Amino acid sequence: MRIQGEVVTTVVPEKPVTRAGARAARPLAAVLAAVGIPTFMVSLDNLVVSTALPVIRTELHASIADLQWFVNAYTLPFAAFLLTAAALGDRLGRRRMFLGGIIVFTLASAAAALATEAWQLTAARAVQGLGGAAITPLALTLLARAVPARLRNAAVGVWGGVTGLGVAVGPVVGGAVADGLHWSWIFWLNVPVGVLAVILAATVLDESRGDGRRLDPIGLALSATGMLLLVWGVVDGPDRGWTSGRVPVMLGAAAALLAGFVFWQARNRTPMLPLRLFRSRGFSVVNAVTLTFSAGAFGSVFLLAQFFQVVQGLSPLQSGLRTLPWTAAPMVVAPLAGLLAGRVGQRVLIVAGQVCLAAGLLWVALTLSATTPYAALIGAFVLAGIGMGLTFAPVSTMVLASVDVAEQGVASGANNTIREFGVAAGVAALSSIFSSLGGFGSLESFIDGTRPAVLTGAAVLAVGAVIALRLPRRA
Template sequence: MTAVQEAPAAAPRRRTRPLGWVLAAVGIPTFMVTLDNLVVSTALPVIRTDLGASLTDLQWFVNAYTLPFAAFLLTAAALGDRIGRRRMFVAGLIVFTLASAAAALATESWQLTAARAVQGLGGAAVAPLALTLLAEAVPDRLRTAAVGIWGGISGLGVAVGPVVGGAVVEGLDWHWIFWLNVPIGVLAVVLALTVLDESRGGARRLDPLGLVLSAAGMLLVIWGVVDGPERGWTSARVLTMLIAGGAMLAAFLAWQARNPAPMLPLRLFRSRAFSLVNAVTLTFSAGAFGSVFLLAQFFQVVQGLSPLDAGLRTLPWTAAPMIVAPLAGLFGDRIGQRALIFTGQLFLAAGILWIGLATGPDVTYGSLVFAFALAGIGMGLTFAPISTVALASVKDTDRGVASGVNNTIREAGVAAGVAVLASIFSSYGGYSTHQSFVDGLRPAVIVGALIVAAGAVVALWLPRRETSQLPAAQAEAVHSTS
C-alpha cells in the first residue's frame, strides 16, 4: 500500500461526551445482541411446542443466527472503515431491530429461521464496531477502564441470558424474547446518533472481491464445522464445505497480500501482540464455550432441573465476568494485560478441569459451585484484556478491522469448540441414560480445559508492555517491529 493510501484523512474535532453516555450507546446494543442468542437457546422447548418445530428446525433457529453473524463480522468492520463506522453500526442496529420484530411475528418455523438469519447480519455490524466506536470516543487514559466496563456489560448479557430464557420456558410468551428488542433497539439507534461521532479507517476504497471471498469462505467453514458432529466429518457435504471454504479463505489471504487497498491488511499480524492475542482468543472461546454448551445441559438432562433452575445454578460462572471484567479494565494497565490474560486462562482451565473430574450422575451442586466461580473469574479476567491488547497493538486507523478480526476468531472458536467437544461427547456417551451423558461429558470437558490451558501457555509470550502505554513515536515503532 502506498504512503498516500495509508495516510488517514484529517481527524475531525471530537465532541466530549460523558463516559456513561458513551458506554450506554455502545453497551446497550452489545447487551441486546449477546442476550438474544442465549435467551433463544434456552427457550427452544417452548418454541418447539408452539410452532410444531422439528429437531432440525430447532438447530436452525440457533445456526441461522450464528452462521451469518460469524461470517460477516470482518466484512461489516471493513465496510464500516470505508463508509463510516457509526453509519454501519446504526444500520446494523436497524436491521437487527426490524428482524426482531419479524421473529416475534413468526407463526411458522421457516419464518423464524429467516428472521434469525437477518438478525445475525445485523448483529455482525454491531459486535465489532461497538468496541471500535468506544475506543474512538474515550480519551486514551480512560480507554482500558472503558473497555473493562464494556466487557462487564457483555458479561451481563451472558449472565442473565440463561435465567431469562428459563423464565420464558416456564410460562412467559416466547414472542417477548424478540418484542423486547424493538424498544431497546430504537433507544440504541437514538443514542448512537446522538452520542457517537462518525469515524473511518485509513483505506477508502472498497474491496469487493475481498468482501465476497472472506464472507463466503467463513460461512462455508463455520457451516461445515457446525454440521460435522451430526452429519459426520467425512461426509461429502461436510468435506465439500470445509475444503471449499478453506480454498476461499486461502484465496482471500493471497488477494489481500497483493491488493493495494486490502480490507484486511496482513501487516497487522507482524505485531506479535496482535497475532498472539488472537491465538489466545481462539483457544479461550473454543475450550470455554464448547464446555459451556455441554454443561448447560447437565442440570436438565441428568439432574432433571427446570431450565430456570438450571440457569440460576450457572450464575456463579456466568455472572462473575460482569463483576470481574470492569475490575480487570480498571487495574489492567497497573497490573499488566499479559498477567491478567495468563491468570484468567489459568483459572478458567482449572475451573473447567475441576468440573470435568468432579461431575457424576449424583454430584451435588455444592461440589461444583466453587469450580463454576473459579471459571467465571477466569473468563472475567480475560474479556477486557484481550480486547485491550487487540486494539492497542494496531494503529488507530486499524482499530475497526482489528476488532473485526478478533470477533471473527472468537466466533469461529465458539463454533469449532462446540463441534469438537460435541464429537468427543458422542464418541464416549450420549443421551440414553444419565450415566451415558456423564460418560460423554467428562472427556469432552477435560479436553476443553486442556485447550484453554494451551491458551494460557501462549499468553506467556505476549509482550510485557502494551502498545497503548507507550509514547506515540515509540508505539509506532512497536507496530512495525513487534
C-alpha cells in the same frame, strides 16, 4: 505512535474529530450506554436460548441438529461478515453501519419471536447474526475514538463488563421467560431495547471513518464466502460426517477461498485486512488465544446449560439461576480487569483467566454425575466465571493497542471473526464428542457424553493459557 518491543501503541486524540471539526467530548456514561446497550443485546443472544432449548425442542419438534443450528445460525453469519462489516464501516461510516446493524438485529428478533417452525427460528437467528456482525466490532472502535486516551482502559473494562452482563443474564433471562411467559418473549424483549439503542447511538456517537482506502470487493467476497463455508462445514460435520457428503466439499472450498483471500490481500494495495497487522506479536497471539478461549468456554456452556434440566429435572429458570456463579462473575471481574491492566499488564490477566477457566471446567468434568449436588459445582462455576472476566477486557485492549488508529475497526472485526468462529467450532466439536459417546437417551447417557466433552473444552483452554505466555507483557 510509539513502538514498544513488537507491539504498536497508538495515542488517540483526546477529542473525536468529525467532518464538522473538533467537538466537545460526550459524557462517558452516555457513550458507554450508546455502545454498551447494543453490545449487551448481541452478547445476550449468544446464550439466551441455551436454557430454553429443551422447551423450544419440545414445542417446535426440533432435533439435536436443530438445537445446534439455533445457536450456530446466529454465529455463522456473525463470523462470516464481521470483517466485511468493519471494512464497510471504515469506508461508509462506522456510526452508519452500527445503526444499520441495530435495526437489522431488532427486526430479526421480532421475526424469531414469530417463528412457529424450527427452520423459521433458524432463519431469523441467521439475520440476527448479520445485524450483530455490524454491531460488535464497530462498538469497540466507536468507543475507543470517543473517550480520552487516559480513560480508555477503564472504558474498555466497563464495555467488557457489559459483555459479561449479557453472558451472565442470558441463561437466566432465557430460563425466566421460558418458565413464566413463552420462549418467544426471549426475542420480543430485544425490540424496545433496540429502539432505545438506535436513539442513543444516533444522538450520542459521532461519525468516523477509516483511512479512506477504497473498498476491496474481491476481498469482501472471498472472506465472506470462505468464512461462511468454513463455519457451515464445521457446524454440519458432527451431524453429516466429516469424510463424506457435502462437509468435506464445503471445507475444501473454504480453504481454497480463504487461501485466495490471503493471496489477494498480500498483493492488493488497499487490502481490507492488511496482513502486516499480524507482524505484531501481540495481535497474532491474542487472536490465537481468542480462538481457544471461545471454543473451549462456549462449547462447554452449550452442554452444561442443559444439564440441570435434562439430568436433574429443573425448570429453565431454576437452571439459569444455577449458572449465575459462572455467568455473573465476568460482570464484576471484567471492569476490575480493565482497571488493573495498566498496573500488571494484559498478559498476566489473560494467562490467569485461561488457567482459571481450564481449572474450572476440569473441576466440573471430574465432579459431574447424575446425582452431583449443586453445592459441589459452585466453586467450579465461580472459578470459570473469574476466568472469563479476566479475559474480556484485556483481550480487547490488546487488539486495539496492537494496531494503528485507522486500522482499529478492521482489527476488531478480525478478532471478533475469530471469536465467533471459535464459538461455532467449539459447539460443533464438543457436540460431536457428546453425540458420539452419549446423548439424550437417558440420564447416564447424557453424563457419558457431557463429561468427555467438557474435559476436551478444559484441554483447549489449557492450550490457550500456554499460548498466552507468548503475549507481550503490556499493550
